[in-house]
Amino acid sequence: MKSCAHERDGYTFGDNKMKTQTVLLTLIALFAVGCTSAQDANQTVEQIVLFDVHGMYGGQNLWIAADGKAVCCFVGEGESSLQETRYEFMVSADNLASLLELIKKHNFFSMRMKERYGIPDEASSNIFIKSDVETHAVMKWGNDTHRDFDAIYQFLLQIAESGKKGKQTHRGPFDWDWKPDGFPENKTIWDMTRPR
16 A cells, blocks of 8 residues: 655654654653553553544544654545545654653553444544554544543644644545555454444
């Protein structure tokens, strides 16, 4: 699948430049500090994904790699279909540190939702996080409230909004299946949170 990253601009995921290496090492150190178990202390967050698009009204998606490189996708109504605009950007070191702190504080990897089916036109949000130890995804319906999920979700929305200051890479009809290279297929994440 074609990536929107441009190698000449230093935006491809997995770039090993000194600056991104420094951010990655900082992330590893921050995630290790304050963990509550031996297993958690060895975890390194590698990928964070937010799916937050309603099939009728739009929304936003966000992908963040371990080195802080990110892509956000904003989706809105067009004349005949949903339209999207994608941006590539770097998440600041401060925002990365705050995000990792929220993931730890709100125990994302042990977070569970009461399963149910949605009501007509109800929106849902999915958060997926992969570490070097485990992978976890959580979906919350829009009419539900969950203090721990909502804290991480609201911060991810802020990060996505900041991405509008980055480099616009695509504008056109919304592609439900598009993702940056190196991330799981979108269907894989959705299947992880589908009510059984």
